Amino acid sequence: MKHSANKPAPSARRLAYQALYDILEKGAYGNLTMQQALKTYTLTEAETHLFTELVYGVLRRYNVLLWVISRLSSRPVKKLHSSVRILLCLGLYQLMYLTRIPESAAVNESVKIAKKVTHMGNAGFVNAILRSYTRRKEEIHLFPREENPLLYDSLKWNEPEWLVARWEKEWGEEKAAKVLEAMSQVPSLTVRMNTLKTDRASFMALLEKEGIEAEPIPWKEEAFRITKGAHAIWKLLDEGYGYAQSLSSMIPPDVLAPKAGEKVLDMCAAPGSKTTQLAELMKNTGSIDAWDLYPHKINLIKNNAKKLGITIIHAGARDSSKPFPALAGTYDKVLLDAPCSGLGVLSHKPEIRWRREEEGLAEFPPLQEKLLDAAASYVKQGGILVYSTCTLNREENEERVSAFLKKHADFHALDFEIPGLGKSENGMITIWPDETGSDGFFIAKLVKE
Secondary structure, eight states: OOOOOOOOOHHHHHHHHHHHHHHHHHHHHHHHHHHHHHHSSSHHHHHHHHHHHHHHHHHSEEEEEEEHHHHOOOOOOOOOHHHHHHHHHHHHHHHHHTTSOOOOHHHHHHHHHHHHHOOOHHHHHHHHHHHHHHHHHGOOOOOOOOOOHHHHHHHHHSSOOOHHHHHHHHHHHHHHHHHHHHSHHHHEEEEEEEETTTOHHHHHHHHHHTTOOOEEEETTTEEEEEEEEEGHHHHHHHHTSSSEEOOGGHHHHHHOOOOOOOOOEEEEOOOOOHHHHHHHTTOOOOOEEEEESHHHHHHHHHHHHHTTTTTEEEEEEEESSSSSSGGOOOEEEEEEEOOOOOOTTTTTTHHHHHHHHGGGGGGHHHHHHHHHHHHHEEEEEEEEEEEEOOOOOOOTTTHHHHHHHHTTTEEEOOOOOOTTTEEBBBEEEEEEEHHSSOEEEEEEEEEOO
């Protein structure tokens, strides 16, 4: 979609349908799809709120919504046309969770979209199922937990059964419930102000001018949680005054703590969130090499750097898992924010929970091991390597670091403290979503002797 500040917007429901179709059927990223829609169309604050709530709501409650459809439909859910399945989820979400919306509006607007995106037979089916729910809603409710504890918890917490079982076994039911509850919440938008263009007082004045209300984050000087007027923030971000980024994602660059004038490597850099943060910490002085696998992702890094007024980032397409001997021992600081299963960002990226399979977790540790081995070669003596992931999976986190330290005797763990969040243990820390109100993250700090 082309950016146009004045482009007439479809209804929030139609926009939500298209976003959900792209995310659930075409494999699009939820956060990027929503950001693009909000940049493309001029929506009121009420429309922005409804659009955001519908998309995030359906993605979070997808398994519950499908379970309800299975109770109402004689057709198996898996055999329903994808447009019908998404429209039913969209309508049911409004009927089940948005009580301020009249039932007639939830049904009629869903049918109206169905008539535009599919044929009349499917539109009639959508109408019949949604109206059936309005008549039978009192009899459709979760069964007692003792009948099937795992399925019950899966539906309650809106997560796949395999993940619920895994976390309950690993952490115990009490801790798992706290994390699952946190993952069920709609995250607030957080932004990192661009310290190269503004300061805290000036940035808050800019927000106020646009009618945006924000809470400063006590433990992160440059971070703000947007509490009102999120629909208006994109203008300031497009002008380079800030960058939309989760709070947890801002921690690895702070732990790496690059100084002005240093030579830094960001090995898996796209779209450039942490890379640009590193440049700001370095006051745009020094050098940052930013690598990622695909050229189109490199363009994202370059575009974000240009928007923010950063000139020290040198982005290039490279397979970071393959060592580049010519650069051995040349970097003061290396950040490896590794590809991972993403099990810490299920609140921020709820679609991951429906895409990930337990068997697929095994693909990540071997890749992470290769990346860590390559990263080790680039760090100069006395230099720092920070390894981070956005997962809560021990095999990708603590076990990877322990294996790395056994293999690389010239590295040792370096403890650190994140003010307001806690201290590392053996150079490692897990950022828990239930304790921080942000994504789950893992960070390890290692020094080369």
